[in-house]
Amino acid sequence: MSPRIEEIPIEEFDLSLSGMRIMNPDWVSRVQDSMWLHGQLQPVVAREHEGRYQIIDGFKRYFIAMDLMIKTLQCQVLDIDLLQAKLLILSYNRPHHSMEVWEEAMVLEDLIKTHNLSQQSLSALTGYSRSWVSRRISLIGKIDPQVAADIRMGMITSSQARALM
16 A cells, blocks of 8 residues: 555544654744744654554644644555654654654664664664664663753753763
8 A cells, every 4th residue: 555645633643653752942943933834844654553643753743733723734644564663763854864863762772672673683674884773772871861851851962962971
């Protein structure tokens, strides 16, 4: 089945993968300004999951739509499994480097833990080098839990956290 574009009511979205993304206030503000002026320019990307639409890409658009009281969002619906969805989180954000290093590390760590993947298989699946995967994974283990919480809240960047280390 090929991807399709649908208009999805906002309450039908599943945000269970949003924990792997950081809501950087500056980025959210830019997207919000754009959506306020131009409306939704890109569809949210999701997969059907347990009768809902699990967002893979477009969390900022979703939260901004909630703030702007938009009732539906255009959505590209993909017929993929959870492993593929998590890999797409990395690939959708790769071209414009819109993911923090910490976000990449969270996705990779989740893939290792929940899908029992090795760093070598992650390298093959993502197209990144084994050293790139290893550096991201080691970041999770080295950062103090409070600093990690500050990163997830968007209070500091991954670069700032590395400098603190």
